[in-house]
Amino acid sequence: MDFKEPSTLFDIAIQCLLHHEPLAIQALQEIPGELFVPLFTAALKGRHEKILSAMVKSWPFFCLHVGPLSMQEAQPTLWKVMVESLFPAENPAFRSPKLRILDLTQHPGCKTKCPVITTTCKPCVRCCAYSERSLMKVESQCSSSSSESEGQSPKTTMELLVSLSFDRSFRENEFFALLLSKVEQSLGSLHLCCRDLRIKNLSECRSALSHLDLKCVSHLAVVEASLISVLSLLEQAVNLDSLSLSKITCRSFNGRTFRNFLSQLRCMDHLKELSLSSFCLTNHLEHVLRVLSADLDFLQLPFCELSHNDFKFLSQCPQASHLKLLDISNNSICWEDCEPFYCLLENLSGSLQHLAINHCLLTDATLSILAPALSHCSHLRLFSFSSNPITMPMLRRILEYLTPMAQLKYVIYPIPMHCYERWHVRCTLDAQKVADVNAQLKILLQEAERDDMCWITYTG
Template identity: 25%
Template sequence: MKPRSPPTLLKLATKRLMKLEALALATVPKLPPQFFPTLFLEAYIGRHSAILKAVVQAWPFACLPLGALMRTPHLRTLMTVLDGLEDLLTGKVCPRPVKLQVVELRDIHRDFWNVWFGRPDSPICLKAKHQRLVLQHDPRPHARKTLKVSIELYLKDETLDKFLSHLFLWVEERKGLLHVVCERLRILAMPIRNVSKVLNFVELDSIREVEVLCPWKLSTLAKFAPYLGQMINVWKLRLSHIHVSASMTAQRKEELISEFISHFHHLDCLQELHLDSVSFLEDHLKEMLRCLRSPLEVLYITDCQLSEADVRYLSRCPDIGGLKYLCLSGVVLTRFSPRSLRVLLERVAATLKVLELENCRMIGSRFRTILPALSQCYQLTRLNCLQNYLPMAVLKSLLQRTIRLKKLRLELYPLPLELCGMPVAESRRRLEEFCGELVETLTPFIQTKKVWFGTLPCPTCNNQAMYDMQSKRCLCCVPS
């Protein structure tokens, strides 16, 4: 067994201070910066409220990454920290030369509490690893206040939890002294009236990602739209399960759609757009795409109804020429001419990395139309064509074209049309024969790729089994 390292002098000194509260309170303002992370942790874990408050008041860095410690928020600890901040905001205590600028309540900067970063006088708050887009619009002048509180909003209950309720009450009582910023907003269950109350506390132009993942009526989306229109730095927007009431008149429907799109128009920085089960999209995709002010990199349209005009405009939209991810799964493409999809693929061939065409109900003749364009997508790494109706001849032709796409590593195809409806044992035997022919034809290219065919439900994962033409395993058995 490896022997434990003895505690450092810093650790021993910190533990000693925890036992002598009066000495700690007198000493904290004079301590060098390297004491503070360990001192804060000891006071936080041991619930030494008076010492914790003193540490917050004398905090020597520009950022206090509190969220990394509060995976399960503790209301009493939060109140202690806020009490310490109160004295800083009102000037009852003098801050260090490096004045505290940000209280970080997101679960990031975990390494801060274990690793010492840089010079003692340098700001510790690093940029998030997944920050994708710098602000294109400067914050409003009146929003530049004394202290910034950074949070992430995950609205999954009917009402706010006690932690956020107390925080927002504290913020409301100190208007003009601080501002709340939020990079990511996810809404899973909260009623729109409560969502509105929450958003009134947040500087909306700080939000970068918006996800609405709960069933909303179109009328609810229209109420949310004015807030969305103020989120001018959003680069990712996801809307899921937006439905139109059956009793709604056509005129009222158009009014609500126009209301939403009029605010959608302000999202100048949008780069990712996810539309899942959005029932009003048919005949209105053109209006939405015409609002774009920057090129899209990701476009997911899943389980939506589109019109011929929608798909035709999508194929020539000026802001989709640089797409890297395109998903049209669940969109019935048999209703339109396949030429529009071919033109779309030709437009994005130079940049496209992922193409998802699952459950589009495409048949062999239509798929043949897009093969020339598909074979020009040299950046493609993943191709999903599951749940389409493709005969063996089309699948073989498709593989012969895609096999020379050197970056393509994962290909998902449906069971050949000729094998559908056969007994399980017979369909598997025929599929093995078909794959055997393909391996002989496509060697050595096939060695660097993963090609899977959908079959029957897998006994392990209970989902559609994925037959590997080399190892004959289900996709659920493959290490991630």
């Protein structure tokens, strides 16, 4: 029988307050600032829209980071309520608001409000640092102009941090329309700062993109577009931490478009994550990697048709010398000479945390060569090698190599070939044989005293 920890008097008081909305809204004028965060968190969880609106209008701190708190299914409605509450008309029922940054992004580890900083550092860790319309730059300009003309106080400026996704249903995106309306109503006092931008229909969202300052974007993902159209974005989004391009067409690797693409990559000093998916790079990976910073942490290259020469360069280049994540799934690795891949794993043994080599046509012979290098990756936390044609004896052997790796917790393994009548044809899969494999692995993990290690596979 499960016993829940009893609620504290403080929790009970907050819930009582939330169930009396008029009283809660009135109390915002009187309660101390330190109670705002727990009350806001509870109001968000309970979806008390009127209280949330009143709290945004009365927020007694410089910033409000909402994203990590909100539930996915409730986000559109609650975010709309909070955005509509920005720039409230003066009302004696509310204390004078101090809110200057409303952050609706899903930035991990970000607290609801930043701690008070009394130094000359920026007052919020998520302040926009690049746009000319950013709060810091506008206020700096206002301070300079107000010092020249005394008696004029600079107008209040605010920053709204968002993540946006433009897909085929973009035209019906009421939230984006609300954002633009709020920016227009602010008469230049609200800076719309898009940090995470995902585009699936680039040709139909050009007009929408014209309302954004792409210097603000730190994570950009584009699906299904021509490389020449992507270049127009990269010329503006010059401060990227993460770039993901999927199903991008390029007519020639010898043409001006690809050379310009490489030039844009060379200028990305902050880039930590690069994902190129379904982007044919056969014998051209070297050109891409050479222009990147040596600070790259994540590299994802699925469906890129990488060659033996590409792997050879990958194993030697400094840009891939300390990767934390490497995904080379859906590239055929069926050469007799596996030394480049072996060297790559050895070189990454001190940093690699996540490795995905799914559907690479890896055989028993190849994996037997790679297994020792794999076992040296002492920081590995997740290893995925599903959909490769291996036997049950090799799967058991891999398990023996992996169980001593203390930090490795998750393994996604391939279903052995004997479970299929015809390998990897789903309709020929024998469910009982798969269950027997799962049972054998469970016993082996128990014998190795690795109950903390999770081995899973995909049958669908």
